[in-house]
Amino acid sequence: MKVKTQSKKVNKAWLNDHVNDTYVKLAAREGYRARAAYKLKEIDEVLGLIKPGHLVVDLGSTPGAWSQYVRRRLSPTGAAVGELNGTIVALDVLPMDPIEGVHFLQGDFREPEVLAQLQAVLAQRKADVVVSDMAPNLSGIESADAARMAHLVELAIEFAQTHMKPEGALVAKVFHGSGYSDLVKLFKSSFLVVKPMKPKASRSNSSENFLVGIGLKPSAEPSSI
Numbered sequence: 001m002k003v004k005t006q007s008k009k010v011n012k013a014w015l016n017d018h019v020n021d022t023y024v025k026l027a028a029r030e031g032y033r034a035r036a037a038y039k040l041k042e043i044d045e046v047l048g049l050i051k052p053g054h055l056v057v058d059l060g061s062t063p064g065a066w067s068q069y070v071r072r073r074l075s076p077t078g079a080a081v082g083e084l085n086g087t088i089v090a091l092d093v094l095p096m097d098p099i100e101g102v103h104f105l106q107g108d109f110r111e112p113e114v115l116a117q118l119q120a121v122l123a124q125r126k127a128d129v130v131v132s133d134m135a136p137n138l139s140g141i142e143s144a145d146a147a148r149m150a151h152l153v154e155l156a157i158e159f160a161q162t163h164m165k166p167e168g169a170l171v172a173k174v175f176h177g178s179g180y181s182d183l184v185k186l187f188k189s190s191f192l193v194v195k196p197m198k199p200k201a202s203r204s205n206s207s208e209n210f211l212v213g214i215g216l217k218p219s220a221e222p223s224s225i
Helices: 002-019 022-030 037-047 065-073 112-122 142-163 180-190
Strands: 055-059 087-092 102-106 127-132 164-175 191-197 208-216
Touching: 022 037, 037 065, 037 164, 037 191, 037 208, 055 065, 055 142, 065 087, 065 102, 087 112, 102 112, 127 142, 142 164, 142 180, 142 208, 164 180, 180 191, 180 208
Parallel strands: 055 087, 055 127, 087 102, 127 164
Antiparallel strands: 164 208, 191 208
16 A cells, blocks of 8 residues: 555656646647657757758657647748748657648558658658657666667667768657667767757656767668668
């Protein structure tokens, strides 16, 4: 019974923090589906990654907050609807409600059918920016969770090596903990410039971090993805 009581207290505390969270309130007011939009917004504002006319691919896009931000960023007026100066392709194994101007593909981008759909949308173009908010379902076993996270980051890098311009940028979610230093090394072996970032919208008690890789290294061999 003590465990259940403690769990209820933890859940109640989390819910209270969530409801009173500044970014949760801001997301509701500004029409974003999740507070995560402000993580990408800060990274983009600091580094100036997304520009008018860009082709941006959003991996692990559901529920769509990052695609919403990119859509507004590529709008000449910053609007959520209307004119769009650029292309946005979103992919996720989970369904996502439509966002005006965003091409959404549901499925695993390693599967031939999904890859064919992606290639049809890209029409032989390569992305200027790839953003990945992909994360595994956490088991609570640190070593297993770190391995799952590393695999998703590796997939994001391989995707960028295949589908992104040499001068492009990849933004990927990582967890600071077991395996983090290996992911930083992997980024440094794949990109000319690597910047670790912890946006203000990432909760301070979360191990969530982001790695930004800018400019693919010529030695980085594209994968078969």
